[in-house]
Amino acid sequence: DPVVADPPDVITVLIGTNDARASLADYPVEQAMKRKRLPERPSAGWFQQCLGAVVERLRTETDATIGLLSLPVLGQELDGAPARASQAYSRMIAEVASANG
16 A cells, blocks of 8 residues: 555566465465465466456556566476476466556
8 A cells, every 4th residue: 555655656566476386286375375364275366366456456546667577486496396387477477467568
């Protein structure tokens, strides 16, 4: 809400790293859901929906230029499951950016 109350000229959004991590087989999803009080299990669809809602609110309630940032590479191996997850979520971010101009 502070961003909307006193909007800047430019807003960058970097979210999704925890969502990408939650998609990994060895991630303790149930613990994260409790700790973060999530209303549902993290999923790609829910991530896209939430990111889209954030962008829509920023577009509606500010005149700022909005930049959606790709996720950092997760893990040590560029071909490992964590890196592939961050790449997949970065593609979703690009789709949301494209859909919102």
